[in-house]
Amino acid sequence: MSGQVTDPLRPSEVVDLLAQLRDRGPLVQCITNSVVTGFTANVLLALGAAPAMVDNLEEATVFAGVADAVLLNVGTITPPVGETMLATAEAARAAGTPWVLDPVAVGGLPLRDRVAAALVPLAPSVIRANASEVISLAGLDGGGRGVDSTAGAEAALEPARALCERTGGVVAVSGPVDHIVSATGVRTISNGTPMMTKVTGVGCALGAMTAAFTACAPAADAAFAATAVWTIAAEVAAERSAGPGSFAVEILDALHGLGAEQLARLR
Known part of the structure; x- marks a missing residue:
């Protein structure tokens, strides 16, 4: 696998994917996770996607064959939810x-570590995580502090490649x-704003947006476009808030109205 930095999508390409x-x-x-369900649904609606919070074992596996994309987020996992996630990924x-x-x-x-490790071999299209989570998921010591990363992104590149x-x-x-x-x-x-760390669910919502884009583009392009759209919407929202x-309100409005003018900020 090449570790070289490759050309990003151009703003016009992100506009087209959006x-x-x-x-x-x-x-x-x-x-x-239960902390972010409502915010995640609203983000998907503002983006232009349709959210479906189908998370019980009886229905989730059926729905995975109907949906255009699936997000599995282990934030507030319980043993029954872990079982549902594994079956849904399958x-x-x-x-x-x-x-x-x-x-x-x-x-x-222990529980989320076991479930996440079992999900990796089921071939997720995208793993979206902070640096500590990536390092830990790869089987190394990520040194995270709850949902926060204590490692820099550069330290996660080799584990990410693995x-x-x-x-x-x-x-x-x-x-x-x-x-x-x-x-x-x-x-x-390199877009974004520190304000993104002050509202619960911003990172989790990006996972859902990434899933939405995987329905429309190859995984690498989808992950790039979702990240670009969300971080630029956050910049616009920070200027207004x-x-x-x-x-938290302005980012939904910014996402809903995002277009070529704002996406020209991409860097």
């Missing part, structure tokens, strides 16, 4: 439905500079 998503309105099944894989793994706070917490080799997919490493790691190299995005409360 237009394709809005035209299609992909149905995204989310088995996500069903998505069998149906050819792209799916995204968000291994929230893996590294030192995960790509195991899954055949893409790893999106979130941080002040985001890194999209794939079999062909690494793309970086007075603090975390208004930012």
